[in-house]
Amino acid sequence: MFLGARGGACREQAKKAEACRGLAGPVRSSFRGRKEPLECQDMVVQNALYTGDLEQVQRHFSERAEVNLTILAKSHDDLRWTSHKWGLWSLTYKEELTTPLHITASRGFVDCLRHLLLRGADVDLAPGGQTALHVACTAAQADCARLLLSFGADPEAVSEDGWKPLHLCQSPESLQCARLLLCHGATVNSPTEEEEDTPLHRAARLGLVEHVRLLLSYGASLEARNGEGQSPLNAACAQSHPAQAMEDYFKVCQQLVAAGAQVNSTDHDRQRPLHQACKNANPRVVELLLAHGANVNIMSYSGNMAMHNILQAAAYKTDHQPEQAVRDLLNHGAVRIWPGALLKVLRHCCASPRTIEALLNSYEHVRVTEEWADAVPAELVQMHPRFFQSLFALGQRPRSLKHLARCALRSCLEGNILRALPELGLPPPLQQFLLLRFEDVLY
Structure with missing residues (x-):
């Protein structure tokens, strides 16, 4: 045989x-x-x-x-192409x-x-x-x-592709395999040959909460860099993921930050975790990074700040609730969009009305013209009639006194609103109004 x-x-x-x-x-x-x-x-x-x-x-x-x-x-x-006699090629398994x-x-x-x-x-x-x-x-x-x-x-053992068994523990069900490997002497910080990913890079990128906890307990390096210059925190924030996985990625980043990961670490393109979290529209990760000192207005090599990235993602990641990230960035002192560009932002982000609401509520006055009504598809107006009707009405009337008072106070605090708010003694509803609470209407 x-x-x-x-x-x-x-x-x-x-x-x-x-x-x-x-x-x-x-x-x-x-x-x-x-x-x-x-x-x-x-x-x-x-x-x-x-x-x-x-x-x-x-x-x-x-x-x-x-x-x-x-x-x-x-x-x-x-399937792959293979060559045969007489120079012929065929598609075979x-x-x-x-x-x-x-x-x-x-x-x-x-x-x-x-x-x-x-x-x-x-x-x-x-x-x-x-x-x-x-x-x-x-x-x-x-x-x-x-x-x-x-x-x-x-x-x-190193595979032909330069991976060790620990690198291949890539599912929640493989946690026990990872634990066994580490108990038998697997190196926790060993990189893959081509990508130079450590096991912690892999686990963070895949949103494996328990794997990250295990690897950290064995001393995995928080600042090891892979071939793209990413730390594990960069890798976690850079990975696109569906809305149902946002909580897992938040928990991964929470563990990394709590263990001491640098929230302003950069990759080879000068992308920081905050840039990447905004690009992937994970508002809880954005909030976490901002709370731990992430620089809200620094640019990447492409010239984008975090606000640019979240606005670019808002149109096609509405189920991620991008408006929450926009609001958090504004409350942490993000530079506002140039007023002349707001019509362009409306065209791109109108599928996320609350994103538009947060942006417009950070300005005292916005010049709304007939072009604004033409920029929003009719089906969206029908889905959110109260909000868009209040938006288009801003072309005929000024903003409310309450809104103008909010803008005046935010302007005086100059990006320090979160630190100053506890000292103001305002009632909770007024505090939330000051922090751009969503009301689905513009006054």
């Missing part, structure tokens, strides 16, 4: 050789304990492994030579090399995996570029990872 990598038949299995055929060339492996593996394309053997049929696995894999065979698998999610150990470890078949290991399977064999421990961690199979480590699997 099994043939050698260079075509030599195993004497013990000669009668079954016609069931499999050898693959051209030796299998690559840069890991310790390298052996020339056997190679197999027998679907009966593969089915036993992929279904976790212990009885069949015990039947087919009884000797060391058999348990270390290499299996050719096709990745049906990855990518072929991958794997082993019985990899298959069983990635699918959580612990009993099959144990049988293979007891029969002498090479625990660090990596014909496809990854060890079985890599694939177990990728699949979050903690029991398999524990078994592999108990048989001496190297927690520091």
